[in-house]
Amino acid sequence: MELPIYLDNNATTPLDPRVLEAMLPYFTTKFGNAASRNHPFGWVAEEGVDYAREQVAKLIGCTEKEIIFTSGATEADNLGIKGVFEMYSDKGNHIITATTEHKAILDTCKHLEKQGARVTYLKVKEDGLIDLAELEAAMTPETILVTIMYGNNEIGVIQPIKEIAAIAHKHGALFFTDATQAVGKIPVNVIEDGIDLMAFSAHKMYGPKGVGALYVRRKNPRVKVTSQMDGGGHERGMRSGTLNVPGIVGLGKACELCRLEMDEEAKRLSALRDKLEAALTTMEESYVNGNTQHRLPHVANISFKYVEGEGLMMAMKDLAVSSGSACTSASLEPSYVLKSLGLSDDLAHSSIRFGLGRFTTEEEVDYAIENTKKAVNHLRDLSPLWEMFKEGIDLSKIEWAEH
Template sequence: MKIAYFDNNATTRIDDLVLEAMLPYLKEQYGNASSVQHKLGRQGSHAVEHARIQVAELIHANPKEITFTSGSTEAINTVLRGISKSYRTIGNRILTCGTEHKAVLTTCEQLTKEGMAIDLLKVNGLGEIDLQALEDAIGPETVLVCLMAANNETGVIHPLQEIAEICQRKGVLFFCDATQWIGKLPLNVEETPIDILCLSAHKMHGPKGIGALYIRRKSKPIQIPALISGGKQEHGLRGGTYPVHQIVGLGEAAHQAQQKFEIATLRDYFEAELLKAVEESSIPTKGANRLPNTSNVLIKHVKTAELMTKLPQVAFSSGSACVSGDRDPSHVLKAMGYSAEDAYCSMRFSFSKYTDREEVDSAIQQLKEAVAAIRAHSPIWEMYKDGLI
């Protein structure tokens, strides 16, 4: 039986055209892109620069503003640690949010041990920030605002244009983790004045282990020192041998991502059918502005970890793939005001251009049966039904 795959916010299937573009750089054109003294090296170098143009075109940036990384986690560490180091004489505060990715929150926590102060914005029950609270929280010591474009667990979108304009008025840098946004929705950095942005290829049908960091070119350059030092690759910002095949894959994935595809209709169909099929199920962020591919589902008194063991043919997650091995409940749902009990019962279904209706129907039927089987042996569910809890 085919596995119904609904974990596309964790990673996506590689696009056939992306794989096809990559293969020559693993076989015939395998030269080191820094060895430009010979033809094979120059072929690699040209491929890297072509991919840089493709990534820049996707977000309407200048190719010189694009730096290749191993992915968003590296980019986040580069930016947060780099800004903390370079701007310490200006201020020692970073403003972020309690629903950010763990790569941000964990790095910020570590930076507090080095003298940085981290201010956390709160969210409402839908996972949305208050723009006035954001503006009020930016003080004279704030050097960076770090807010994601769209939440990886719930799909809730932050108002990037308004955030960027507030940061401009306040004279602070705006760093946006756009990992979940890029490839699903358009973004134009010429129109939306984001200063720094990161993305990963494997979230948009590219290969794992490659991403990009956008740093806006300004009259007063943004100072971010290298996290990984080595040779002079990437103008000294990111040392190491170029993984040409992965960079080519990122470039082609960025090129393919410019093609529009409709996914919200299927996502909405899934939610409507699930709510009809499973008693006491809900979509916590249904009323929020969300990514078109993401559903965060809460099924009352059915722990996601238990449900997953009964659904081996359905691939979904209990939240972020980066923390799904943790026993703690979703920090995102808790920040939204949900109890730990409910947060343990939340799960993420994320769709892609390869998801079809047959998969959706199959997953809903299997979910319905699995939930019924769990509840049939649950004293807590019986007490809930009897109004005792």
């Protein structure tokens, strides 16, 4: 077993060697521009792109013409949301989203607020799920779009997508979902789920970074978006720019592998995740964050009270995990997702996200369990707060000096 162990598969996944193999010729002999229609170099590249489009469409149950290739989920989120806002501005200016969405959604909504959009940010319940009654109550005749993510990147919670889509449609709005963490991990079918627009990304499903896709429904109803990138008219005018052929081929192959292997993989990973979670929650004062029924198979987010997340990450240095604290990210706030669930700053700071993946082995999970337990126990042994807790002192009654 090689150290360090990679357990941060929600941040990104390693490239599957089979994906790399599919991509390689498109860096070398098949280097043509997919838009060059007048010679074989272009045709070969275009064939690669067409095949990838089929592979992607097959995974999510749509047709090839409903796929727009982008540089990733962030771009697909921007194109989908801004594109709908601009296209449907005659109808209304109201968008509904939730506080636990990815920044690519929240910041896009913030941007649109400056352009005249009214945005409702739904709160979530303690388990991370939105309240459907609140969604229903927030709908207005001006609501053009409901945008709620499929599976959450920090806690893995899966929202009731079909029900959300039905509510949006009942009130004449479109339904967009950021499915970056869900596509390739659990079955996602845009028709069965009632999804009108959907964003996802190759590097979360063992494909390369810098490539993703936006699904835009063409039938019942035909959805239109305003392009956000003008130029040569690639992707049927929706997204100009020379296609990233190797990346797109990689996304296609990644989709095919996920379609074929997802069921087995989900079973294996959820069993490993459950093992990890069961072992770590035998420790006192440790809690699983988010709904444990409706969630992605490979994510465990656990708070270890009286341990500071950043210190914990340092102590478990052989494990590449992610912390609900913020030193690891650009901002200095504890995770807004965990805070939306009602966690205190302290508890949010004490949280670790374990993201298992295709290449995670049971041996690695066993090592992670031992290593995490050791680190938590060690830090608690050094912690005056833990000592006070063990002595039965009610810490919530203590008035701390300001500093």
